[in-house]
Amino acid sequence: MKKKNYTLLILSLFCLFANAQDLPIELQTPEIVSVNRLPMRASAYAFESRTLAEKRKKENSAYFISLNGQWKFNWVKDPRQRPTDFFLAKFDDSKWDNFRVPANWETNGCGTPIYVNQPYEFAGRQLTGARMNPPFDIPVDNNPVGSYRKKITIPENWNGRQIFINLGAVKSAFFIWVNGKKVGYSEDSKLAAEFDITKYVKTGENLIALQVYRWSDGSYLECQDMWRISGIERDVYLFSTPKLNIVDFKTIATLDQTYTKGLLSASVKVNNYKIDQRTNHSKADSFYVSLDLVDAKNNSIYKADSKLATVLGNFKQTISFSTQIDQIKNWSAEVPYLYTLYITLKDKNEKVIEVIPQRIGFRSIEIKGSDFLVNGKRVFLKGVNRHEHNATQGHTLTHADMEKDMEMMKKLNVNAVRHSHYPPDPYWMQLCDEYGLYVIDEANIESHGRYYSLETSFANDKEWRVPHLERVQRMYERDKNHPSIVTWSLGNEAGNGVNFYEAYEWLKKVDIRPVQYERAENDYNTDIIVPQYPSPNYLPKYSTSKNTRPFIMSEYAHIMGNSLGNFKEYWDAIENNPKLQGGFVWEWIDQAIDTVKNGKRIMAYGGDFPLSGPVDENFSDNNFCVKGVVTAYRGMTPMAVELKKVHQFIKTTFNGTNQINVNNSYFFKDISNVQLNWELVENGKVIQTGLITNLNVAPRATQTFT
CATH class of the missing domain: 3.20.20.80 (Glycosidases)
Known part of the structure; x- marks a missing residue:
């Protein structure tokens, strides 16, 4: 009996070890969430000129290349069958499919969409809670892998600049190679992963290769009440920056205690990507940072310039600003007034290096007592x-x-x-x-x-x-x-x-x-x-x-x-x-999901998949989606x-004396842009109509109209 128990233990350990070996270690180590992924930064784009920054369309920049569109693609259900040398330039992908990016696999013919609410889609409702063995519950023979290849061209005018790739959202985890060399790894399927690929690329043709796994240890934190589907879900693009670059910034735009004056602070982080040659000590580069805050009519209401600052090579420097602006226009969901802050980086000769446009809204968010307040209003x-x-x-x-x-x-x-x-x-x-x-x-x-x-x-x-x-x-x-x-x-x-x-x-x-x-x-x-x-x-x-x-x-x-x-x-x-x-x-x-099942077009829910054959109720919450x-x-x-x-913000009541009470329940705006059309109906027939156009009712007020 003891011998059998020892045998079972050895077999169990062998199966666990085999499962761990079948997947890359990164997918089964919770502490590893990325390799070589850049720190997250504010979602903004640095343009090469103020003119381009004012249009706020990064696609117009000479230093932006969209990688959306067709990629060569291979999909396997069993990760043990994934290609292992596909990232090499010599690999023949001529028999691979062309697949759109961004796109989910399962809504485009690769794998089955799964809808569950509380359980994990790789474990089912029978394996939850304390019965699980994270991160080893993902089936060894069922963890689909998508492999992508795309040839891209780096323009000559990008030479001498820093070059990055931005992958907007990839589910659930992926590796990236450039020109046959592994660059890194990333989890977290709803935020972008950026990699500095400068040292991996060259002017002219280059090869980008990605390998995406449907499930990883990151999937244990992505158990949301939604379709559990995978792939590259948001935009993918390249961009390049000068060696001196605004890598990140933080703005705080709030209000003073009277809620009438704007309080603006900004901290701007400048990176220097330069590596000094033939020396043991880096030499500093000099730069200026300037701010220009303009209103909705493009009138400048605040300008500031830093002193000449320095940053060592391969290092960073932060420049800070703060000011008070009188008679500001507040932002709210009712009146979303926005300013634009132009953050400009200049070299020591005050030549513009890059310009970032950032929309700014001045508002106050606070909790006083038991009240959640926006601009002082409950x-x-x-x-x-x-x-x-x-x-x-x-x-x-x-x-x-x-x-x-x-x-x-x-x-x-x-x-x-x-x-x-x-x-x-x-x-x-x-x-x-x-x-x-x-x-x-x-x-x-x-x-x-x-x-x-x-x-x-x-x-x-x-x-x-x-x-x-x-x-x-x-x-x-x-x-x-x-x-x-x-x-x-x-x-x-x-x-x-x-x-x-x-x-x-x-x-x-x-x-x-x-x-x-x-x-x-x-x-x-x-x-x-x-x-x-x-x-x-x-x-x-x-x-x-x-x-x-x-x-x-x-x-x-x-x-x-x-x-x-x-x-x-x-x-x-x-x-x-x-x-x-x-x-x-x-x-x-x-x-x-709009699809066809049994020859009939339907709006499908979880229990409609797979489109043929029986539904596995262990992996479906049916129509709950x-x-x-x-x-x-x-x-x-x-x-x-x-x-x-x-939810209506304008409420009316008839007081019985040919008068109508109009209540404006907005907090920040009157309703002068609204008119009231009324009609009197007798036995289903309209016998009188009227129009009231002067509904200048103040916020949180009621007026009576005859």
């Missing part, structure tokens, strides 16, 4: 939770998709959005700044399938400290300059523990905005109580409780089927009780009509 957040979804392509969105999201949110009286549950495409952030939404920016962390016990949760496991912190820090560093962000979120449904305590404390040190986290519940590491799915009856109870923190529901009013029947009751409670300030409806869009305010094509639903009505 605003209500009429929000939705937004996943990135395209009806045919999955997680790869076009600019038109994002613009339609913004259009529909504005039409439906939505003034806030929670990025559930990852940082969005940078273009969406630009739209939020420009059109005005209060943003909860959330780190790409959810480990729902592991559940929340302190004994097993990744949140409380120090082996998983690095990936938790990196995902929070990288989110912040990319998005730190956006005025629309009013709160940082540490993640979603990932338990609580030491890793989130440290992430919270890091954010509180580097930024002045509140930090929230739903699974903190009443713990110290959330500035706002952000529960999920309390009943309308609970809300007044919280407002009379001893808890002093603001109460904003991170998820509520679950839209599925014939829902939102009690939505008005939520808002009756919110608008008439202290501490309550709104919430974020789950969810914005139906996550349905179809629960949006709008359809997968961003069309109206009955729930959208109800949400628009309850």
Whole structure:
């Protein structure tokens, strides 16, 4: 009997060792989240001139090359069958497919889309919580790998400059080679990975090769309620910079205590990529940094120039500015007034090296007592939770998709959005700044399938400290300059523990905005109580409780089927009780996929896949993904009509004496741009109509019209 037990133990250890050997070590080591990946920086682009910077289109720069489009592509289900020498120039890829970038594999014929809510898509609902053995639960014979090759041309005018590649979002992990040499590795599928490839490329033709794995240890932190699909999901491009370069910057644009004067600070980090030759000591280069803040009419309202500064070769220098600006125009979701800050780097002869345009919005975000305040006002957040979804392509969105999201949110009286549950495409952030939404920016962390016990949760496991912190820090560093962000979120449904305590404390040190986290519940590491799915009856109870923190529901009013029947009751409670300030409806869009099954075009949900053969219920949550305010094509639903009505900012009541009371519930703008059309109907027939055009009702005021 003992001999058999020893044999079983040896076999088990052998299988575990074999599994570990079949995948690169980086995919099974939580502490390794990247190799040679550059630190995250603000999502901005440095142009070679002020003229180009004013247009803010990086595609117009001579030092930008898009790598979107067709790549040579090979896909295998079993990672042991992946090509191992495909990154070499001599490799013959003539029989490989041509595959579009960006694009998800599973919506383009490579693999099966999987929809589950809480479980892991590689383990299923039968292997969750303490039964798991992370990071070794990924099947050895089922972890699809996509291998990409693309020949690119480096122009001659890039010679002598620093050259980088930006991969906008790759799920779940990938390696990169340039001209046959390994450059690096990256996890975190919803933020860009940048690599300095200067020493790997040459003028003329070059070869870029990528190998992407559907699952890695990073997948354990990406257990969100969405389609679990993979591939390159956002833009890929090359860019080059001078040897002296603004590598990052931070702006803080807030208000004084009167909320009328702007307080602006900026810190600009300059990198020097020069390596001095034939010397033991680096020589410093000299430079200037200048700021020019212009208003919406392109009038300059603030200028500043640094003194002549120096930076050693292969090192960095930071230049700081601060000022107060009188009579500023404030930013809010209602009136999203934006300035543009031009940050210019000049050489010692004051010749322009590069110019960065950054949109600036002056606003104040603070918590006083039990109130969450924007520009001193106790605003209500009429929000939705937004996943990135395209009806045919999955997680790869076009600019038109994002613009339609913004259009529909504005039409439906939505003034806030929670990025559930990852940082969005940078273009969406630009739209939020420009059109005005209060943003909860959330780190790409959810480990729902592991559940929340302190004994097993990744949140409380120090082996998983690095990936938790990196995902929070990288989110912040990319998005730190956006005025629309009013709160940082540490993640979603990932338990609580030491890793989130440290992430919270890091954010509180580097930024002045509140930090929230739903699974903190009443713990110290959330500035706002952000529960999920309390009943309308609970809300007044919280407002009379001893808890002093603001109460904003991170998820509520679950839209599925014939829902939102009690939505008005939520808002009756919110608008008439202290501490309550709104919430974020789950969810914005139906996550349905437009496809053909059994000869019929359908809007498919999780239980529709695979398109032929039986559904494995262990890996499907069926139709639970179809629960949006709008359809997968961003069309109206009955729930959208109800949400628009309850969220309305202009409310009218008839007082019975041929008078109408008009209430303006906006906080920052009057309604002089609105007119009131009325009609009197008798037995279904219109017998009288009228028009009131002078609706100059002040914010939070009511007027009576006859």
